[in-house]
Amino acid sequence: MKIKTKIRIGFGFLFVVVMLFGSISLYYMNQISDSAKVILKDNYETLSYTRNMRSILDQNDLPLSLAVVAQFRKNLHFEQKNVTEQGEEQAVNALKTAFGVMNDPMVDEDQHKLALSSLRNQLMQIDRLNMAAIVRKNAAAQSAVDKASLYLVTAASFCFLVLFTFIVNFPGFVANPLKEFSDAIKEIGRKNYKQRLHFDGSDEFADLAKSFNEMVAELNKWENSNLAKIQSEKLRIEAIIEQMQDAIIGLNEKQEILFMNRVAAQILNLNEGQVLGLNVQDLMQKNDLLTRIIESEGNLQPIKIYADNRESYFQLQKREIVVDVEDEQDESVLRKTRRTAGTVFILNNITEFKERDEAKTNFIATVSHELKTPISSIKMSLKLMDDERIGSMNPEQKQLVAHIKDDCSRLLKITSELLDLAQVETGNIQLNFVNAQPHEIVNYALNAVRFQAEQRDIELELISTGILSPVNADVEKTAWVLINFLSNALRYSSEKSKVQISIIEKDNGIEFSVRDFGKGIDEQYQKRLFDRYFQVPADGNNKSGSGLGLAISKDFIEAENGKIWVESETGEGSRFCFLLPVAEH
Secondary structure (H helix, E strand, O other): OOHHHHHHHHHHHHHHHHHHHHHHHHHHHHHHHHHHHHHHHHHHHHHHHHHHHHHHHHHOOOOOOHHHHHHHHHHHHHHHHOOOOOOHHHHHHHHHHHHHHHOOOOOOHHHHHHHHHHHHHHHHHHHHHHHHHHHHHHHHHHHHHHHHHHHHHHHHHHHHHHHHHHHHHOHHHHHHHHHHHHHHHHHHHOOOOOOOOOOOOOOHHHHHHHHHHHHHHHHHHHHHHHHHHHHHHHHHHHHHHHHOOOEEEEEEOOOEEEEEOHHHHHHHOOOHHHHOOOEHHHHHOOOHHHHHHHOOOOOOOOEEEEEOOEEEEEEEEEEEEEEEEEEEOOOOOEEEEEEEEEEEEEEEEOHHHHHHHHHHHHHHHHHHHHHHHHHHHHHHHHHHHHOOOOOOOOHHHHHHHHHHHHHHHHHHHHHHHHHHHHHHHHOOOOOOOEEEOHHHHHHHHHHHHHHHHHHOOOEEEEEEOOOOOOEEEOHHHHHHHHHHHHHHHHHOOOOOOEEEEEEEEEOOEEEEEEEEOOOOOOHHHHOOOOOOOOOOOOOOOOOOOOOOHHHHHHHHHHHOOOEEEEEEEOOOEEEEEEEEEEOOO
């Protein structure tokens, strides 16, 4: 029999048992409900009417008013329609007759009193009849409840025994084979490929066991055929690591040396064959350089090490190896997680590049320094040529001289920026820290570019929150950054527009920002704006700079423990900002 058929029969049986018990329960519940409804309708309503009529007689003096009489007649009318017990109809008729006599104005007072007494007696008689009926019907209902309870308990006990037997025995048809499959799969997970399953019958479990055994046999073949290949690949990878010119150190998840190539062993002055399998914490106690490498937190600064009979520079790279594993939480749950399998440390020898970079920096500094003198001399000569005392020039000559002046100013700015860049790269940047007021720095920068703004009829708007805390910074270099921001903003702003300079205090610092309303900067260029020599592609309307101003600005601000960034949207303009910490009091 197939598993699907077994399950259908089992659930069909459960359905029949539940329906049987439900039908019996519903039948007896309806009987009890009908009994309760009869009591409520037939007797409790009559008692309510007689109570109302008795209250009318008790609370009002004779003769009764018309409103009271109408109210009494209303309850009497309801009672006449609700006669249910034997003898109740005679009592109601007598009640009606006595009420008529009591309200007859032609009858004397003694007859009124007799009628009133008769009214009360008949009301009491009706109450006694209905109370006796309630007691009788309640006893009958209680008997029906007891009988129903007995039947329900009997049916429930029968259903419980049947269902309990079913619950105990039926899951075994499915659960026992699944348990055997689960245990077999766990054995396969432990690489026990000799595990086999055997099921009698022709159901799905027997077919699945056959397929499982075939799969295990194939896995066993695969394991045996690939073991030699895996060993070969391992030796090949070890040979590649050994021949690499970079120093490589590998740790497993237990912080044990997994591999170390020849270059790393030479740098650390260790024997690569003897350290494999040792705990790195033990080696760190005897080797300061290894301690520095292992405890590095991703520092991008090169490490200076004496190697190859000279001081060499190495760039450290740290990579965690993360693999997907199936974590066995308990015997029935396998959870796929990502776990660290180890760490690899790579020391790239960048000595040659470091030497070339230093040579480039020295060359730039030397050339820039040598260029400043002749450029300054050319500017002085141009200034003398503008002097009318030497002689006048025609318009064409004046235009040529003006172009030469612009080019000289641009060359002088570039050489100054290159000198600043050389200072930054060599670590010789000189900062004169003082406690300065933010407004002092901003005014310094505004005065430097005010003439340039007036020439293009651009408004310089200062936005400030009032009294601000001082900052500990180099006033000239901070103002130089602001001047660079303002010059760029003026360059990319249209005539008769506006440039906003804002200084606000937030996050325990002072934020300086310059905003223009030009064309903005495309998002693809924003991340590279502060890279050296990077220039946003020009559209021909603006002269491009050297690509050093923003890079030097970034170095200056970060040297002052600040942050620098840009916010821009195409068509909305740009906002260049930097944040300096407030001075400690």
